Amino acid sequence: MASVVESRGFINSWLELLGRRVTLAISHIGAVLVFSGQTLRWTLSRPFYVKNLLKQMEQIGFNSIPVVLTTALSTGMVLAYQSYTGFKRFGAQTLIGTVVSLSMTRELGPVLTGLMVAGRAGASIAAELGTMRVTEQIDALSTLATNPMKYLVVPRFLASTFMMFFLTALGMIIGITGGYFVGVKVLGTNPVTYINNSINYTEVSDIWYGLIKSLVFGAVVGIISCYKGFNTEGGAEGVGKATTGAVVTSCMMILILDYFLSAMLW
Amino acid sequence: MAMIEVINVHKSFGDLPVLRGVNLSVEKGESMTVIGGSGSGKSVLIKHVIGLLHPDKGRIIIDGQVLNNLDEYGLNELRKKFGMLFQMAALFDSLSVWENVGFSLKQHTKLSDREIRKVATEKLALVGLKDVEDKMPAELSGGMKKRVGLARAICMDAEIILYDEPTTGLDPITADAINDLIVDLRKKLGVTSVAITHDMHSAYKISDRIAMLYKGEILEIGTPDQIRNTTSPIVHQFITGSAVGPITAE
Secondary structure: OHHHHHHHHHHHHHHHHHHHHHHHHHHHHHHHHHHHHHHHHHHOOOOOOHHHHHHHHHHHHHHHHHHHHHHHHHHHHHHHHHHHHHHHOOOOHHHHHHHHHHHHHHHHHHHHHHHHHHHHHHHHHHHHHHHHHHOOHHHHHHHOOOOHHHHHHHHHHHHHHHHHHHHHHHHHHHHHHHHHHHHHHHOOOOHHHHHHHHHHHOOHHHHHHHHHHHHHHHHHHHHHHHHHHHOOOOHHHHHHHHHHHHHHHHHHHHHHHHHHHHHHOO | OEEEEEEEEEEEEOOEEEEEEEEEEEEOOOEEEEEOOOOOOHHHHHHHHOOOOOOOEEEEEEOOEEHHHOOHHHHHHHHOOEEEEOOOOOOOOOOOHHHHHOHHHHHHOOOOHHHHHHHHHHHHHHOOOOOOOOOOHHHOOHHHHHHHHHHHHHOOOOOEEEEEOOOOOOOHHHHHHHHHHHHHHHHHHOOEEEEEEOOHHHHHHHOOEEEEEEOOEEEEEEOHHHHHOOOOHHHHHHHHOOOOOOOOOO
16 A cells, blocks of 8 residues: 555656646747747847847858868768768769769768758857856846847848858868868879769759758857856856757757658658 | 926836935036935936836926937937946046047037147146146046046036036045045036035035935935935934944945
């Protein structure tokens, strides 16, 4: 009898915990949606902080170039090696260029760039805004009659969205170039065949699909990182949690949205 | 007419009530200090006065305007009448001292950077600082940060200045210098001020009236002399800083 009561108590407390977690998750999703709506609203209204936007474009975009280039180059080169190994088994080595091009444009370019920018710039945004929140700098902005959403969030959101587009385009070019280098210079594939196969089997729509994904990923990284930073609580520990939360949530969202976007843009 | 009126303001965070019907009136040109222990709701109260928080119930009236009814634009217009000195100064890390001080001018006027820098230099001189314009906040001491924060608060010729724990974290001499500065600025600029503090030396020095906030309500209001001679055991314990009495340490 006692064990039945105990197990009922355990189930009740477990259900209660589950209910609390679900409620919290739903309230977070709601809060992020409200935050996104406010960001879009303030994006379209004056004044426009152009100087802040340019500064963020430099920090989020320009400063991410080395990490994006390294990732794309490495991926393109490795992809060429791995495809060669597989394709050689049924004599289709000439298709390496096609595989590298399609993979980099449709999938790896936007996803890896998104993950890299989420790790580098997303963490930086969340940490900076989180520190500003706990040191009351965001409140100070409000008291100086300046809307913190417009001054801080909108430039980061726009910079993240548009710079992700350009970084992804750059990542595609570098990845394909890396693949070409390995395929032609290292593995000895005919360069004309390599290029022809790359061009013939890659359509303009493949490039656009990748770039559309990048815009969505950029917006998601911008919104989530700003949201996490803006709602930081509890001093240095809170800033740490916000930063980790921004990176983890952004990466998860990129991977989840990648599936749905791939299904939609099939 | 009162410059600031706080009428029956209630505020809770989740299940925790912080303000339970606060009533406070501050006359134009008056210096009011709200005292109270940690967690008594002082910061919450001052944040309501400048519209950083909104009451669950009750009204805040600033210079005849009901703050609760204002939209974003109206609130920002009203905030131009305010200056606020934060507890840790809250200077913008990424901006130099003169850019911090002239921030409002940059945002709300068409003055050139050169003119803004000139005004910032004047305001910095008013708070006793010179040759610090190009320094970054990280290069300043705690007392200097407070002075820069004060210069920023008065840069747009504010009519109301709010001080959030102006002497907290400073050594006694620097703290007293900040007190002198607050008194001096009030004489020179004729502003209305509201300070929150638990530093009684500061409260006696800078205030025309002192209000004691206890458990989310104003327990007593009076001149510094009236507060010194209070009959309330709670206020008496607080102002004498005694561990023995009706208030228990948290």
